[in-house]
Amino acid sequence: MQPRPFVVRARRRELADTVTLELTGDAPLPFSPGQFNMLYAFGVGEIAISISGDPAQPEVLRHTVRAVGRVSEALCGLRRGEGVGVRGPYGTPWPVAEAEGLxxxxxxxxxxxxxxxxxxxxxxxxxxxxxxxxxxxxxxxxxxxxxxxxxxxxxxxxxxxxxxxxxxxxxxxxxxxxxxxxxxxxxxxxxxxxxxxxxxxxxxxxxxxxxxxxxxxxxxxxxMERNMKCAIGLCGHCQLGPAFLCKDGPVLPWSRLAPLLSVREL
Amino acid sequence: MLTEDGLEALVGALLRRGYRVIGPTVREGAIVLDEISSAAELPVGWTAEQEAGSYRLRRRADRARFGWAVGPHSAKRLLFPPSERLLSVRRSRGGLVVHGGVAQMPPQALLGARPCDLAAIAVQDRVLLGGAWADPAYQARRERLFVVAVNCGEAGGTCFCVSMGTGPAATAGFDLVLTELIDPDRGQPSYLIRAGTPAGQEVLAELAGRAATPAEVEAAAEVVARTAQSMGRRLDTAGLHQVLTGQPEHPRWQEVATRCLTCANCTLVCPTCFCHTVEDTSDLSGEHAERWRRWDSCFTLDFSYVHGGSVRPSVRARYRQWLTHKLATWIDQFGTSGCVGCGRCITWCPVGIDITEEVRALRGPGGSA
Structure with a gap:
């Protein structure tokens, strides 16, 4: 529940409004492809951002962020050496294991x-x-x-x-x-x-x-993208029918999503 | 059995143990929960008339302390306060320094919890403690909570606990439970008291009570039986999950949307609604920041906001989300209904939307289920 302090090690501009941050903390952050972290911009807020790094290199945490709101703008504006809070990883992964042989x-x-x-x-x-x-x-x-x-x-x-x-x-x-x-x-x-x-x-x-x-x-x-605040299924914002997309998702098969996405504004 | 004075001794025993005693008391025209230091602060001789969209205090002819049904507050305020600080963060040369942890606070004793309140605590326990991530602040308060329950001697105008299987008698989740017996001639109450836990037994042993007579035990059973019989509302839960999840296009959703103001009152008075948001703030120096949690409501536009807009812009979709979650998908998520039949959402809705009436209408024509 409590963010871990990370520091921006490198920042690369990807697109006009998008940067990739490389973050390091006191310990590696192992994750599965498809999982996300909650990134905290000091004093501004916290948002869910997917991890875009290499799962085989958990010592470098990589996030690609597009500046579209208050928090993402603050994150995109971070400079080398500045601190950022990280909670995670959260959520379900891409089915890379199930896909073997296919x-x-x-x-x-x-x-x-x-x-x-x-x-x-x-x-x-x-x-x-x-x-x-x-x-x-x-x-x-x-x-x-x-x-x-x-x-x-x-x-x-x-x-x-x-x-x-x-x-x-x-x-x-x-x-x-x-x-x-x-x-x-x-x-x-x-x-x-x-x-x-x-x-x-x-x-x-x-x-x-x-x-x-x-x-x-x-x-x-x-x-799936929904408003994720707590990332642990307690705050209620990311509900899609019975699913909390932060913990039951974000990665879900269409067989589960189809009945939910067939309803407008669910 | 306790006399009126015995109630004072009970408050005293709890205070001596270091509890903050929270009990019903009259404030600004309503019976609310607040800190009390004496049983004299209980709503002696008050009752509350409740109907959809209406709540009025009335004088009773007797000296009952618990002659009313639930007010706007519930145990949720004690265990999961409307706002609380989660973190404080400082910026230093090496990055951020995060301080969390649960603040120390005195244990709380809730005097006058209704059976539906106990059921609501059990629901919130499942939500906030039952999953993979327990909420530490809730857990710290919950573990130290002392509960004095009161069986209901009056069905409120909007109560439907019998339908939800949560009352009007307390069966579990209390340290002590009271039943208020009123002497019909003198209007004087006395209290049948029973312990539900060793902690409750310990307190009970300190009180100068006497053993109840069989007639008094019988009278106490009659009190709750009478309350159950006089309950004016009911909610039929049979097949309700399918009624709600299976009819997202039922015309009633649109109809109720024409009345609903999306004011969020129902979610705030609801003893189980747990949705919350966090707010991050910083001070003027810019070196110190905090994170606060506060109650949120699925009735706001912001609630479902993602970049590009709200997922549920229409009132219809927001009301549907609330009711379907409360009575149906809550069961998928937590193995229990989110409704305990307390009727608060009916009473405190400024336009008098009645959850039991909405469910009846959704069972009616126009849908597909």
């Missing part, structure tokens, strides 16, 4: 790539345990493509497809929504696991298409 289709939209990065690093590190690996990634513009240099590196180990909604001159890649990339994914739907993260509307359309492709609902995993 194809894996990673679908990300915008900043949704950040929570998937630990899973991708895990999949690549243990490449031989999996079948085909594919990532489909959609961003608004070429300038919004996250982790650009890494995407090229990942391409050596997996099929990487990137699309943007609005191209600029010089963009040679795909244009359109991320669902348009799905038919290109070299996976066998009958023996594939999908890990999807992005805006909720994007995840709904991606799921619709994945189901049409023949992926079973229990193997389509989404990372």
């Amino acid at each position: 194809d894996v289709l990673v679908v990300a939209g915008g900043l949704g790539l950040a929570p998937l990065r630990p899973a991708i690093l895990h999949l690549i590190r243990h490449r031989q345990r999996y079948g085909h690996l594919v990532m489909c990634y959609g961003a608004r513009t070429p300038a919004d493509v996250l982790y650009q240099r890494e995407l090229a590196r990942w391409q050596r180990a997996m099929q990487v497809e990137v699309t943007v909604d609005s191209p600029v001159s010089g963009w040679q890649g795909s244009v359109g929504v991320v669902t348009a990339l799905l038919p290109r994914a070299a996976v066998d739907p009958a023996r594939a696991v999908a890990m999807v993260c992005g805006p909720e509307i994007m995840m709904r359309f991606v799921t619709r298409d994945l189901l049409r492709m023949g992926l079973p609902p229990e193997r389509i995993y989404l990372s």
Whole structure:
């Protein structure tokens, strides 16, 4: 319940409004891909941010944060050597263990790539345990493509497809929504696991298409976003029907989410 | 059996043990819970008339201390206060220095807890202590709480504890339990008192009571039987989970939304509503910050806010969330209903929305279940 003091070791600007913080504390913070921490900006507040680091390197805590509110702006403004409070890790992980022996289709939209990065690093590190690996990634513009240099590196180990909604001159890649990339994914739907993260509307359309492709609902995993305050299922804010998304999620299979997401404003 | 004076001795025994004694007392036109130092501060000769959206104190013809049903306060205030400091944080050269921990406070004795209040404490125990992460502040207060329960001699106008299986007689969760017996001729009360725990037994042994006669024991049983019979409201819980979760588009949700003001009163008076938020603040020097927890309500827009907007912008969705959580998904989450039938949400709703009436309507036409 109490934040542990961490210090900003490095800060890298990823996009115009997005930075990646590297944090170190008095002890490593082991985590599973897909889990999140509560990050506390001194005197400003605390928010849930997915861990975007490498699960094999828990001594460096990595978070990619986009400045959209008071707390995220404060976090993005932190400089090297400044303190930050960390509680976690919390929540359910991506099913990287259950996916062994199967194809894996990673679908990300915008900043949704950040929570998937630990899973991708895990999949690549243990490449031989999996079948085909594919990532489909959609961003608004070429300038919004996250982790650009890494995407090229990942391409050596997996099929990487990137699309943007609005191209600029010089963009040679795909244009359109991320669902348009799905038919290109070299996976066998009958023996594939999908890990999807992005805006909720994007995840709904991606799921619709994945189901049409023949992926079973229990193997389509989404990372859900709700207002998370306590992260331990006590404050009530993140409820989606019977689920507390902070502890029963954020990663849940479509088979559990479908009845809940079919109700407007649940 | 205790006399009126015996009640004073009970308060004295609790004070001598170092308890802050919290009991019902009249403040600003209502019977609320507050610290008391004498049994004289109990609401002697008062009752409260309650109806949907209405609460009025009235004089009684007798000297009863407990001749009323629940007021706006519940044990929630004692164990899970409306606001409390969770952390204090200092900025230093090496980063942040975080101080947490539960502040030391005197143990509390709750005098006059109703059976529905005991049930509500049991519900909050499940929520705040029963999961993987127990709430340390709640736990510290809860472990040291001494409870003097009172069986109900009056059904409030909005009570429905019989439907929820929580009253009007206390069966567990108390150190001592009282039943108030009123002499019909003189209007003078006496109290059948029984211990529920060794701690209660110890206090009881100090009081100058006498053994109850069989007639008095029988009279005490009649008191609660009469209360149960006179309860005006009921809530049918059979199949209720499906009625609520299975009909998210029932027209009644829209209808109740036209009356609900989203004022959050129902959640604040509810003895089990546990939703809370945290506020982080800093002082003017910018070197010292604190984190405070305070009660929150699913009726506010902010409650479900994520970047981009609220998940539940409509009143309909917020009322549906509250009622469905209280009576249905609470069971999925904690193995118990979130409602104990105390009727506070009915009384203190400024527009008189009645949870029992809403449930009846949701069972009616228009839905799919």
